[in-house]
Amino acid sequence: MNRRYTIIRNVVFAWMTLMILAAFLLNIPRINILEHTARNLYFHVPMWFTMMAAVLVSAWHSVRHLQTGSVESDIRALQSARVATLFGLLGLATGILWSKFTWYVGTDVWWNFDPRQTMAAVQLLIYGAYFVLRSSFDEPVRRGRIAAVYNLFAMVTVPFLLYILPRQQASLHPGADGNPAFDEITHPVMRFVFYPAVVGFIGLFWVLYTQRVRMARIQNRLTANPEL
Amino acid sequence: MMYATRFPVSFILALVLSAALGTPTARAQAIDTAAAAYTEGTLSAQDSQASPDPKEGIATGFDSIWTGSNIPTQPPSGLERVMLSDDKILVVLGVVLIIWFGIMALILRNDRRIGQLETELENHRSDF
Numbered sequence: 545m546n547r548r549y550t551i552i553r554n555v556v557f558a559w560m561t562l563m564i565l566a567a568f569l570l571n572i573p574r575i576n577i578l579e580h581t582a583r584n585l586y587f588h589v590p591m592w593f594t595m596m597a598a599v600l601v602s603a604w605h606s607v608r609h610l611q612t613g614s615v616e617s618d619i620r621a622l623q624s625a626r627v628a629t630l631f632g633l634l635g636l637a638t639g640i641l642w643s644k645f646t647w648y649v650g651t652d653v654w655w656n657f658d659p660r661q662t663m664a665a666v667q668l669l670i671y672g673a674y675f676v677l678r679s680s681f682d683e684p685v686r687r688g689r690i691a692a693v694y695n696l697f698a699m700v701t702v703p704f705l706l707y708i709l710p711r712q713q714a715s716l717h718p719g720a721d722g723n724p725a726f727d728e729i730t731h732p733v734m735r736f737v738f739y740p741a742v743v744g745f746i747g748l749f750w751v752l753y754t755q756r757v758r759m760a761r762i763q764n765r766l767t768a769n770p771e772l
Numbered sequence: 773m774m775y776a777t778r779f780p781v782s783f784i785l786a787l788v789l790s791a792a793l794g795t796p797t798a799r800a801q802a803i804d805t806a807a808a809a810y811t812e813g814t815l816s817a818q819d820s821q822a823s824p825d826p827k828e829g830i831a832t833g834f835d836s837i838w839t840g841s842n843i844p845t846q847p848p849s850g851l852e853r854v855m856l857s858d859d860k861i862l863v864v865l866g867v868v869l870i871i872w873f874g875i876m877a878l879i880l881r882n883d884r885r886i887g888q889l890e891t892e893l894e895n896h897r898s899d900f
Contacts, residue, residue, distance in 0.1 A: 567864075568837060568864070574859060578860075579859040579861075580858070580859045580860045580861040580863070580864055581837060581860045581861040581863045583861075584863070584864055584867050587864070587867050587871060590865060591871070627878075630874055630875075630877075630878055633874065634870060634871050634874040637870045637874070638867040638871065639865060640868050641866050641867055642867060644855075645852065645855045645856060645860055645863045646860075646863075648851065649856065650848070650852075673775045673835065723877070748875075752875070752878060755882060756882065759882065759885055759886065759889065762889055763845060763885075763889060763892075764891065766892045766893060767892060767898060771806075772885060
């Protein structure tokens with residue numbers, strides 16, 4: 545376990561370094577309004593892909609917890625949801641900065657209730673409720689079971705809030721209102737960096753998540769309470 | 773436990789803040805402004821007239837709803853003058869820094885928890 549973790553961690557670190565170099569150094573076409581900020585495709589969009597992957601991992605372990613009742617899967621579901629929330633918050637924050645200097649340039653607007661942005665914020669609130677729910681139980685068995693059920697509900701809302709609903713409304717985000725998400729005008733160089741960036745950030749999630757799982761395990765052994 | 777409850781509070785704060793900063797009316801205005809800047813072909817345009825065919829341009833696939841009316845763009849303010857310089861590369865820097873700060877925050881929290889676990893371990897030792 546530890547050996548595998550070390551290898552993957554080192555690969556992820558090297559991979560992310562190369563990805564960041566490629567993201568800044570490779571030449572891309574300049575499009576009006578976007579200009580260099582098109583490079584945010586390598587950073588802002590993988591945040592959401594990573595959150596989605598983390599949410600799936602979390603839901604999987606919640607199912608396992610309901611099946612077996614093991615503390616280990618409860619720990620994994622919680623820590624995966626925590627790191628998922630971190631990536632969701634980062635996706636929201638990077639999106640706010642990006643939109644300020646492209647869509648809302650020349651105005652005082654930072655947040656405009658773009659459908660996809662709003663739904664993403666709602667999504668994060670739903671996951672915020674998961675942590676509140678957990679903290680309201682002192683008895684670990686009940687806490688684990690009820691939190692796992694709520695976590696499955698939270699996971700089911702993800703595709704609706706992040707894909708289905710925003711795509712049915714007019715939005716400045718690509719993918720809305722019959723506007724393809726990854727248009728044929730996306731330059732091949734950008735695809736060449738974008739997909740490795742998604743893989744790299746998911747790898748980074750795995751490293752951070754594994755670290756927290758290990759900490760929670762130690763906490764559980766010391767205090768018989770895995771809550772971290 | 774304290775850690776868990778801090779999450780949603782910051783969220784609600786962020787939402788309230790954002791509601792104060794932007795309203796749906798401002799949204800329509802921002803879309804119009806973007807449309808004006810787009811059809812001008814320049815971002816620092818002082819006066820703007822929507823061109824007859826706003827479908828021109830390489831970014832058309834992404835911005836079909838920016839074909840609104842023409843609202844005059846303000847000249848760039850202080851922060852915008854910095855961020856829009858050098859073809860907006862500083863916006864990408866800002867985005868990367870936000871991600872870095874987020875990861876740093878997680879590492880700092882982990883550090884604190886590890887410190888508490890170390891204290892806990894010491895307490896267990898003294899039991900024996």
